[in-house]
Amino acid sequence: MAVVLQMLGGYGLGRLVLLLVVPVLVVAFGSYVGVLVALQSFFGASSWEEVVDSESDES
Numbered sequence: 001m002a003v004v005l006q007m008l009g010g011y012g013l014g015r016l017v018l019l020l021v022v023p024v025l026v027v028a029f030g031s032y033v034g035v036l037v038a039l040q041s042f043f044g045a046s047s048w049e050e051v052v053d054s055e056s057d058e059s
Helices: 002-009 012-043 048-058
Strands: none
Touching: 012 048
16 A cells, blocks of 8 residues: 555655545544544534434424
Protein backbone atom coordinates (compact mmCIF):
# COMPACT_ATOMS: atom_id res chain seq x y z
CA MET A 1 0.00 0.00 0.00
CA ALA A 2 2.78 2.44 0.87
CA VAL A 3 4.49 1.73 -2.44
CA VAL A 4 1.32 2.62 -4.33
CA LEU A 5 1.01 5.90 -2.42
CA GLN A 6 4.66 6.71 -3.11
CA MET A 7 4.18 6.01 -6.83
CA LEU A 8 1.08 8.22 -6.96
CA GLY A 9 2.84 11.00 -5.06
CA GLY A 10 5.50 11.29 -7.75
CA TYR A 11 3.06 12.51 -10.39
CA GLY A 12 1.14 15.79 -10.49
CA LEU A 13 -2.37 14.32 -10.34
CA GLY A 14 -1.38 11.77 -7.73
CA ARG A 15 0.11 14.47 -5.56
CA LEU A 16 -3.11 16.48 -5.87
CA VAL A 17 -5.12 13.44 -4.80
CA LEU A 18 -2.86 12.83 -1.82
CA LEU A 19 -2.94 16.45 -0.70
CA LEU A 20 -6.63 17.22 -1.19
CA VAL A 21 -8.84 14.17 -1.55
CA VAL A 22 -7.36 11.92 1.12
CA PRO A 23 -7.64 14.46 3.98
CA VAL A 24 -11.21 15.30 2.93
CA LEU A 25 -12.13 11.61 3.04
CA VAL A 26 -10.51 11.22 6.45
CA VAL A 27 -12.45 14.20 7.85
CA ALA A 28 -15.72 12.96 6.31
CA PHE A 29 -15.24 9.48 7.77
CA GLY A 30 -14.34 10.93 11.17
CA SER A 31 -17.45 13.11 11.13
CA TYR A 32 -19.62 10.11 10.25
CA VAL A 33 -18.18 8.06 13.10
CA GLY A 34 -18.57 11.02 15.46
CA VAL A 35 -22.25 11.38 14.62
CA LEU A 36 -22.84 7.67 15.17
CA VAL A 37 -21.10 7.80 18.56
CA ALA A 38 -23.15 10.86 19.56
CA LEU A 39 -26.38 9.14 18.53
CA GLN A 40 -25.56 6.09 20.60
CA SER A 41 -24.36 7.96 23.67
CA PHE A 42 -26.99 10.71 23.85
CA PHE A 43 -30.06 9.03 22.42
CA GLY A 44 -29.31 5.31 22.62
CA ALA A 45 -30.09 5.07 18.90
CA SER A 46 -28.05 3.95 15.92
CA SER A 47 -29.77 6.12 13.30
CA TRP A 48 -31.65 9.41 13.02
CA GLU A 49 -34.81 7.49 12.16
CA GLU A 50 -34.79 5.83 15.59
CA VAL A 51 -34.39 9.22 17.29
CA VAL A 52 -37.26 10.76 15.32
CA ASP A 53 -39.47 7.71 15.87
CA SER A 54 -38.83 7.72 19.63
CA GLU A 55 -39.55 11.46 19.88
CA SER A 56 -42.81 11.15 17.96
CA ASP A 57 -43.91 8.21 20.15
CA GLU A 58 -43.35 10.25 23.31
CA SER A 59 -45.62 13.09 22.16
